[in-house]
Amino acid sequence: MYKYETTIKLHETDAAGLLFFSHQFKLMHDAYESLLEKSGFGFAELIRNKDFFLPIIHAEADYKKPLFVGDRIIIEVEVENIGTTSFTFSYKLTVKNHDLVGLGKTVHVTIDKKTRQKIPLPSPLRDAITKLQ
Amino acid sequence: MYKYETTIKLHETDAAGLLFFSHQFKLMHDAYESLLEKSGFGFAELIRNKDFFLPIIHAEADYKKPLFVGDRIIIEVEVENIGTTSFTFSYKLTVKNHDLVGLGKTVHVTIDKKTRQKIPLPSPLRDAITKLQ
Amino acid sequence: MYKYETTIKLHETDAAGLLFFSHQFKLMHDAYESLLEKSGFGFAELIRNKDFFLPIIHAEADYKKPLFVGDRIIIEVEVENIGTTSFTFSYKLTVKNHDLVGLGKTVHVTIDKKTRQKIPLPSPLRDAITKLQ
Amino acid sequence: MYKYETTIKLHETDAAGLLFFSHQFKLMHDAYESLLEKSGFGFAELIRNKDFFLPIIHAEADYKKPLFVGDRIIIEVEVENIGTTSFTFSYKLTVKNHDLVGLGKTVHVTIDKKTRQKIPLPSPLRDAITKLQ
Numbered sequence: 434m435y436k437y438e439t440t441i442k443l444h445e446t447d448a449a450g451l452l453f454f455s456h457q458f459k460l461m462h463d464a465y466e467s468l469l470e471k472s473g474f475g476f477a478e479l480i481r482n483k484d485f486f487l488p489i490i491h492a493e494a495d496y497k498k499p500l501f502v503g504d505r506i507i508i509e510v511e512v513e514n515i516g517t518t519s520f521t522f523s524y525k526l527t528v529k530n531h532d533l534v535g536l537g538k539t540v541h542v543t544i545d546k547k548t549r550q551k552i553p554l555p556s557p558l559r560d561a562i563t564k565l566q
Numbered sequence: 567m568y569k570y571e572t573t574i575k576l577h578e579t580d581a582a583g584l585l586f587f588s589h590q591f592k593l594m595h596d597a598y599e600s601l602l603e604k605s606g607f608g609f610a611e612l613i614r615n616k617d618f619f620l621p622i623i624h625a626e627a628d629y630k631k632p633l634f635v636g637d638r639i640i641i642e643v644e645v646e647n648i649g650t651t652s653f654t655f656s657y658k659l660t661v662k663n664h665d666l667v668g669l670g671k672t673v674h675v676t677i678d679k680k681t682r683q684k685i686p687l688p689s690p691l692r693d694a695i696t697k698l699q
Numbered sequence: 700m701y702k703y704e705t706t707i708k709l710h711e712t713d714a715a716g717l718l719f720f721s722h723q724f725k726l727m728h729d730a731y732e733s734l735l736e737k738s739g740f741g742f743a744e745l746i747r748n749k750d751f752f753l754p755i756i757h758a759e760a761d762y763k764k765p766l767f768v769g770d771r772i773i774i775e776v777e778v779e780n781i782g783t784t785s786f787t788f789s790y791k792l793t794v795k796n797h798d799l800v801g802l803g804k805t806v807h808v809t810i811d812k813k814t815r816q817k818i819p820l821p822s823p824l825r826d827a828i829t830k831l832q
Numbered sequence: 833m834y835k836y837e838t839t840i841k842l843h844e845t846d847a848a849g850l851l852f853f854s855h856q857f858k859l860m861h862d863a864y865e866s867l868l869e870k871s872g873f874g875f876a877e878l879i880r881n882k883d884f885f886l887p888i889i890h891a892e893a894d895y896k897k898p899l900f901v902g903d904r905i906i907i908e909v910e911v912e913n914i915g916t917t918s919f920t921f922s923y924k925l926t927v928k929n930h931d932l933v934g935l936g937k938t939v940h941v942t943i944d945k946k947t948r949q950k951i952p953l954p955s956p957l958r959d960a961i962t963k964l965q
Contacts, residue, residue, distance in 0.1 A: 443715070443861065444713055444861065444862075446713050447709045447714070447768075448609070448712035448713070448717070448767070448768050449609075449612075449619060451621070451714070453595075453710045454595070454621075454672075455591035455595065456588070458587065459588045459843055462587070462588065462841075463841050466841060466842055466901075467839075476581070476901045477902035477903075479582075480581050480582055488587075488629065488632070489587040489629060491626070491627070491629070492587055492626065492627050492629075493626035493627075494625050494626070495623065496622060496623050499621070501714070502865075502875045502876050503865075503877075504876075573733075575728075575729050576728065576742050576847060576852065577725055577728065577846055577855075579846050580842045580901075581842060581845035581850070581900070582842070583847045584847070586842065588843065589843075592708075592710055595709065599768075600706075608768075609709050610767055610768050610770075611769075613716075634847070635741075635742040635746065636732075636736060636741045636742055636743035636744075714875070715879055719861075720887075720888040721855070721857035721858045724891075725854045728852075728853070742847070742848075752848060754848075754850070754853075754895065755895060757892070757893070758853055758893050758895075759892035759893070761890050762890070765887070
């Protein structure tokens with residue numbers, strides 16, 4: 434499990450006064466980027482030096498409680514599944530007093546940069562993700 | 567069914583060269599806003615003059631093909647379900663030659679602005695959504 | 700002069716109820732992308748097939764009146780200056796009844812993709828921009 | 833002077849591979865929000881409990897060096913000017929090795945929430961901003 438902390442910014446809210454729903458996905462991805470960076474697979478490295486991509490083929494989220502500008506949240510990221518050519522991460526968002534505010538999931542596949550075809554998870558990436566379990 | 571057309575903007579792509587996944591949700595919401603506007607329930611009206619909100623409690627998306635800057639897409643919005651206190655919209659994204667690029671879904675509930683409690687869909691809204699079916 | 704029309708989306712507003720200021724820059728860029736596309740220099744083409752980039756080295760905006768979700772706006776883009784290795788575009792935002800709501804400016808330079816050095820504006824681009832004057 | 837640290841996220845870059853220009857303004861505002869929060873004028877408080885707004889009437893930025901996903905940046909915020917009904921903040925963005933990557937400025941006015949007219953800076957806000965100088 435990986436923990437990521439952040440604060441809801443004004444530009445993540447909308448005129449109805451709360452977090453705009455698509456920004457929960459953005460925040461989940463921020464947590465995932467931070468996790469990858471810590472695991473040695475930061476996006477700068479992935480984009481410049483690796484021969485594979487990790488596109489998202491499915492994403493979902495549940496919204497349990499409203500989030501306001503200035504709310505300090507914790508996003509817990511867990512490895513839900515590791516397949517041959519894909520992996521699934523799940524996300525749990527809480528505010529500091531441990532109230533659940535949202536849930537989410539992203540499913541990623543490994544794609545060869547040149548052929549754009551699915552490939553098995555490269556071993557170092559598989560190892561890094563397995564370690565998070 | 568409601569059709570909405572738009573073009574992928576540079577700021578909707580990321581350094582991996584394609585549409586950033588959370589922006590598919592944003593585009594789905596743009597289509598939904600346009601539909602509500604046409605149905606007499608535009609967000610300006612909802613925020614200023616109505617005593618209810620329509621928060622999203624669940625959202626999901628599938629990504630079928632990559633989208634690039636400049637791609638012209640069509641989003642078809644359909645009413646998938648109308649419940650007592652909620653409704654579900656589904657979204658189908660295609661590029662101009664009719665290739666499917668993405669799917670999505672949003673589930674909305676009707677909330678009283680003051681009490682923040684669920685309320686039955688107000689009749690005029692129910693009627694407007696029913697007409698779209 | 701080039702005219703671009705768009706509608707303020709919910710996700711472009713914030714909890715203070717109005718357009719979040721940085722989104723005026725985003726909208727200006729949307730207008731600029733549309734203009735480039737019409738001139739044969741769309742971003743897909745620039746990114747994939749050209750050997751130069753057009754990074755922005757300066758941007759500014761003035762905010763004259765608040766913008767709400769659903770507001771229909773027109774952005775007029777004008778070529779303010781064409782230099783040897785740079786060009787400047789100015790932007791005027793009005794709502795449908797012709798009220799001025801914002802002004803803006805972006806300064807672009809031509810950079811060789813490989814050397815990352817400034818280069819003179821390629822002739823076809825210079826010609827395309829000159830035609831807009 | 834106030835220091836704010838952050839990391840460039842994937843969704844802040846675009847298909848040209850670098851930070852999308854309007855996101856520098858967004859990051860500047862994130863720093864400003866953090867500063868206001870520390871000064872007792874966080875946006876949650878401003879929106880819910882204060883009778884004034886602080887809209888931006890002018891913003892500008894210079895871009896000195898490209899920023900990539902994963903780059904760790906520091907934003908230094910300084911009070912450039914305090915007027916009767918307005919104040920100006922300036923921003924300096926550097927990467928960790930102290931290279932200057934960007935500059936910016938935002939001009940804010942104090943507006944009465946009800947009358948939407950300019951009002952003198954409320955004393956507690958003036959005091960808080962003055963302390964930052």
